[in-house]
Amino acid sequence: MGLTIANNVTSLNAQNNLTRANSRLTKSVERLSSGLKINRGADGPAALVISEKQRAQISGLKQAIENTEKAVSLVQTAEGALGEINSLLLKVRTLAIDSANTGINDEDALAANQSEINNALDTIDRIANNTQFLTKKLLDGSAGINGVPNDTDVTFLQATNDTSAGSYAVAISAAAEKATITNGTAQSSALAGAENLTINGVAISLNAGLTQSQVVDRINEFTSQTGVTAEDVAGNTRLSSANFGTNASISVVSDVAAAADSSGFGNSVSTDSGVDIAGTIDGVAASGSGNVLSATSGAAQGLKIQVGTDPSNATQTVSGAQGAVSVSVNSLTFQIGANANQTANIAIGRVNPSSLGVGVNGNQFGNLSEVDVTTGAGAQDALAVVDAAIDDITNLRGDLGAFQQNTLNATANNLRATLENTVNAESVIRDTDFAEEIANFTQQQVLVQAGTAVLGNANQLPQLVLSLLG
Template sequence: MALSITNNVSSLNAQNNLTRANNSLAQSVERLSSGLKVNRGADGPAALVISEKQRAQIAGLKQAIDNADKAVSLVQTAEGALNEINSLLVKIRSLAIDSANAGVNDADAQAANQAEITNALDTINRIANNTQFGQKKLLDGSSGIKGISNDADTTVLKTSTATKAGNYAVAVTTAAQRATATAGTAQSGNLAADETLTVNGVSITLASGLSQAQVVSRINEFTTQTGVTADTASGATRLYTNQYGSAADLSVISNVAAGTTSSGFGTTLVTDTGVDVVGTIDGSSFNGVGNVLTATSGNANGLTVQFATSATPTTSVTGAQGTVTVTDNSLVFQIGANQNQTASIAINAVGPSGLGLGLAATGNQFSNLSQIDVTSAGKAQDAIGVIDAAIDDITNLRGDLGAFQQNTLNSTINNLQTTLENTVNAESTIRDTDFAEEIANFTKNQVLVQAGTSVLKNANQQPQLVLSLLQ
């Protein structure tokens, strides 16, 4: 072995190995102290890229779980308010049934029931307008799907969760018709004798000497029982049902032969049935019920509109009926860790004017819950129908909210928690320090540093051997 002083290769070799061992020891110390085996890009470029993406996903999953929990709280707030509205409707229904008991109740009792119902309706309206989560109103319709028509003859009754936002042209191709019967002979003089007119099974006595105007007025006194209104057309007495459509039936017969001094209907039974509306919404044709038309398919699915009466009281308007603009203000929840992973639910208005809609098409004298009146037995009967429809509206909405909470939010939370657990596990495998392995590396590197230091000391002493040759 050659001995030299200028270049101590053994020392350089020892220094190189000592530096490597020292760097490895420092890396082990860093991993043990930080708990991470990837602390910088140099520790594992591919691992760093994957783990950073997983960290972003983990943070997103945690926030999505928090978002879904908040959504559950919101839904429970709305459902709690709907439960109270449902209780009020049950109470209102009991009052209406009490008022329908005409054999017992007098006008004062029915008026007292009406006063209590009015108070309950005010409470329902207050709950609908004031229920909110934070600053967000929940039940006033601002969180639902709403339709507005630009035609005065078309009224949007309701939409459904299937109705898409957009503009929908509406037209009536077959006008709705009321059942109609016109006297075969126009009454031109006062009744010559007493007459009994039977309208829809209800006997109406007409006293001798009544003029045509008085006959019309007398028939209209029984409208709540017969569902029929009387007027004159082309000089003759005309009867027509308050209800539109194929469910509207009219029968009339008199016990006096037709003549100018009788009602003019005669002793032959006259019957008629109404016609349901047929129309188009967004270019698709649908068959309606009475004067109410509902889209059952397409983007407008669930959109229900009602058509006004034309200049002729026995038919609805016909032809083009403007455009209905539907806006979707559904509550949207970000319940996923990634873009566009959302869920939504619409909560339409539940105030009295938005409940029990559409029964007017079946002959009910009330168009919605806010109009109910129980000051007579006949009105109370119609009120019960509207109240039942309102209860259906509320319970169906509560069912939708319950299904959304259970099947969408709770299931999503469970899935997100499982995904979070697995993602954290994957990120841990890539990035976390394996302490058992790293302690072994630390011990090895620590020994190598100590050994290297000792060897370097000996290597630095080798040039001193040259002195022994110079003596």
């Protein structure tokens, strides 16, 4: 190359290389100061795309872990309340066992036990209605599977995780009946003499001179002990059990022969038992106990309803078509994954006393709220209902425990492992390798310094022409 003045190509070459070295040095400084080797799309388009997708996953995984931890707190809140209900049920069971000891307990002791049971049931109801996480109620049924009948004679009692959402027609083919006994001879005048009635093993003394209405009132004074209610039906005295179904029974006998001036029940023992309800739910034969109908198969499996009393006959339920029950599934849904539809659900059923111990076969009590231990028979039946209620609560606690352990905790552990690996993968793509980058920084720094010195020398080359002119 010739020696020229107008164009200093050597200087331009030095400038070009110095600019490149300076650019690389600037990039190295940026990477060292930011800690990232991909700071903009130009640093690596494909790497940036992959990295940003991984960052989205990382943020989603972190939030999913937090969601899971919040879900654990909610489940523990519900489980803690259920634990307290369980303790109250154990107390109720103890009182029922004490009441069953009729050889020792008198009426006052039984009444005291019943009062304490009522208080415990009120507390259970309060816990069920008031337990909440933030503002979300957990045990009142709003977080579970609910049913709404469109007929006032039908009451929704319970549904399980086996019950599907939908509308289910209810039809009663045979009404439930209470145990009933009507005096064989109508009492048309005051009692001629003192009389003793024995109803379900309870002795009731009737003084001479009592009218029929007074006899009815006297019998009803012992309803809490006998489980029997008396009423005047067209001039006759009719006894009926408090509950429906085959386990409701009445036994009555008098020490006076039936006559118009006596109670009219006579001195021969009369007995009667109730009849269980029969019918279908969603067109499928259901199981009847008392006035409770339970679906045992099909889409409605687990659905339990209670049928109301016939307005024209207080001793039996309504019959025929009774509208439909609309079941809705309001399970709690937790977002426990980093992506759409990665959720887990659990239903927490209603645990009010009226929803516990429902439909125990052959029992005079339809649910926990009805238990009455003021009689020996009532105490025995109460035990069965309380045991069923304890099963309801412990099964729900087991479901919650399994959901927490096998779904939430296991998922959280998996999410943490996934987060660790995803962060590691994103780090490989995006983070600066300081050992490598410092070496590169040192190299570029030396090149810039050398390039600057060389450029200075290149700029001096045209001065060599002066030596030729001399």
